[in-house]
């Protein structure tokens with residue numbers, strides 16, 4: 001248990017030394033005013049300072065203790081104090097949580113997008129969100145959506161609440177100042193933030209234009225991966241996950257709008273106060289952030305290429321052991337030392353589907369075309385791997401390549417066991433790279449059939465048809 005207190009400050013001006021609570025899945029306690037947290041019970045008849053007690057559950061009440069997530073918030077007014085929800089108009093047609101033939105296509109084609117331009121008219125985080133692909137259903141509590149956003153203005157007099165699932169936001173450009181009901185988080189590119197289902201939050205853009213990626217998961221929550229034979233340490237350390245400390249505002253906010261995403265659609269409800277009125281809270285269901293530079297990568301130290309799962313930061317499980325609804329994997333700076341090994345990612349077809357993004361730098365498997373802010377999708381069993389330039393350069397370096405450090409880069413992958421459908425607007429996007437396939441077309445046959453003593457493909461075919469043993 002940890003307790004920390006901060007005073008009331010202006011929500012639009014974050015201090016540079018914002019305090020955090022450290023740990024993953026801890027049961028935290030935090031109070032912005034000492035004494036605001038009820039002691040020895042969750043729901044006293046009268047709470048300290050006349051606060052309302054309100055619970056937020058991230059798992060069913062009866063979930064096993066090790067999976068159970070909930071927090072108690074002690075607030076000036078309860079969340080229910082608002083006018084009825086109404087459908088938000090105009091609709092954001094490009095934000096969805098059901099994936100079917102009316103809004104999506106299924107395609108095995110390798111897909112790649114260039115970075116989307118920042119908007120030229122004012123757009124905030126909510127209006128800047130658009131879904132790229134996904135599978136399953138928020139209603140059925142099984143599935144995921146991958147969204148991206150470009151925005152250039154802070155949210156004003158409104159807060160967002162996602163009833164559908166958890167958001168894992170990966171900012172690529174532009175810092176985010178996020179106020180949540182548990183407190184404030186500053187999230188810069190290179191850091192990621194998880195905003196669990198149901199929490200109200202607002203996104204400010206202190207640096208101006210911003211772009212990034214969002215993985216949304218329905219019916220599961222992120223965990224740290226098991227470490228197996230790696231041992232007790234390595235990859236993302238629990239203490240590097242940072243949750244906010246309690247912070248509240250208490251000024252009247254006429255016409256304040258809660259924008260609730262529910263079944264992929266947006267609804268609004270008006271209230272006359274800020275939802276960031278939680279003076280104290282405790283629990284293990286909290287927003288948190290993580291700095292990817294703190295990740296301690298493990299990899300091969302003699303030969304061959306490790307599967308990317310070795311660098312899993314967070315995993316959202318399904319009910320099948322070892323099968324993820326969504327893994328968040330990174331490709332951080334690290335030494336490549338493997339001997340007599342093709343060091344870039346191998347050519348492969350995967351029964352899982354792989355969505356990739358690039359935060360900064362270059363990606364080891366692609367010499368060109370995959371740039372920061374861009375994205376790629378290689379779905380279930382779609383072949384992919386290093387582009388021709390990367391292959392040829394690796395072979396040219398030969399077997400004697402000494403230890404080499406990949407630096408100044410941060411690529412990531414959202415990998416899912418569900419097969420994503422791709423949104424029509426993503427397929428029709430002006431940023432889609434129609435020539436993506438070309439990056440592999442130049443891969444030549446280097447086959448030398450020493451047994452036959454001939455490399456002419458025509459002759460090799462005839463020999464083989466004559467029944468002679470080849471290869």
Ligand SMILES: O=C(O)Cc1cc(O)ccc1O
Nearest residue numbers: 307308344345346354365384
């Ligand atoms: O396709 C990709 O680039 C991601 C990836 C990287 C790697 O090192 C091994 C497998 C894999 O899917």
Ligand SMILES: [Fe+2]
Nearest residue numbers: 348354378384
């Ligand atoms: Fe892959």
